[in-house]
Amino acid sequence: MSDILCVSQDEIIHQIKLSYQIPTIAESIITRKIMINAAQEAGIKVETEELQEAADSLRLMNQLESAEATWAWLQTHRLTLDDFEELVYYTVIYSKLTEHLFADKVEEFFVEHQSDYVQVVMYEVVFDDLDLAMELFYAIQEGEISFTEVAHKYSHDVEIRRCGGYKGILSRTNLKPEISTAVFAVTPPQLLKPIVTSKGVHLINVEEIVTPQLNQTLRLKIISNLASQWLKKQLEQMKFEVVISC
Structure with a gap:
């Protein structure tokens, strides 16, 4: 006892x-x-x-x-x-x-800070190799392979791989500044040229920019x-x- x-x-x-x-x-x-x-x-x-x-x-x-x-x-x-x-x-x-x-x-x-609440629907695969990321970027553009196939084959994250690279609906604060700047500057749908950060080389597909609505939440x-x-x-x-x- x-x-x-x-x-x-x-x-x-x-x-x-x-x-x-x-x-x-x-x-x-x-x-x-x-x-x-x-x-x-x-x-x-x-x-x-x-x-x-x-x-x-x-x-x-x-x-x-x-x-x-x-x-x-x-x-x-x-x-x-x-x-x-x-x-x-x-x-x-x-x-x-x-x-x-x-x-x-x-x-x-809300009116003064509306841009802070804009969100993005995006897909992402992070590489260690810039050359490989560039090669796949051009391959997707040429229709030789889909972004989903790239995610299934190259993503290190199991959950991201299963979701075809889907990252969800994200705000500016969820992203690194260099990625946020690039993502919110495009008109979707748009595949972004690989972006290099301290975490690796990011290949990103922007599906939609979500305009904020002043709802109860x-x-x-x-x-x-x-x-x-x-x-x-x-x-x-x-x-x-x-x-x-x-």
């Missing part, structure tokens, strides 16, 4: 120190304080129905489909029911506060980005000291 080892609260705090996590955790605490103060100043209230909806979403996100599963999850994370309710409350407050602060700024931000993403920028500025303007009492 194995021995039971107990971990004290002081030991947990000490481990957090040794893991260099104190500044990160302190910043999270200050961020929450900023959020709560701003919500109070704005007169934001949380309704019971909103709390219930957020609680249901949190349980769904964590696959807590029964009371037993929820209780086991709480025990695993050393949370009480009061802690759970507090977590739900902060979730609702953050959502309502960011909506209050930035909902009317979304369209203007993108709207929430923009609000989240604006909120992150706002919180960052609040933190930069504020000096705080971490005091851990024993």
Whole structure:
């Protein structure tokens, strides 16, 4: 029978120190304080129905489909029911506060930064040999071989090989700058001349440029980005000291 080892609260705090996590955790605490103060100043209230909806979403996100599963999850994370309710409350407050602060700024931000949300549907094979990549580039152009055949034969990535080189729908931030510049400059469909980067030689076929639409998903993403920028500025303007009492 194995021995039971107990971990004290002081030991947990000490481990957090040794893991260099104190500044990160302190910043999270200050961020929450900023959020709560701003919500109070704005007169934001949380309704019971909103709390219930957020609680249901949190349980769904964590696959807590029964009371037993929820209780086991709480025990695993050393949370009480009061802690759970507090977590739900902060979730609702953050959502309502960011909506209050930035909902009317979304369209203007989208128009000014629309190019940042343009996406590309592309296929790619990465080579170690520039000469081979060039040879296959011309072979595809001449119709001697298809891009899919090249991917099946030459791709080192098993999943990419199975998908015929398909990389998915990507944003500028998903690509290296030299690749992003080339990809978003063409009129698809277009096979790009091999591009050399630190990762190898990229043979890319651009299938489609996806023009962004300001749907609900993108709207929430923009609000989240604006909120992150706002919180960052609040933190930069504020000096705080971490005091851990024993």
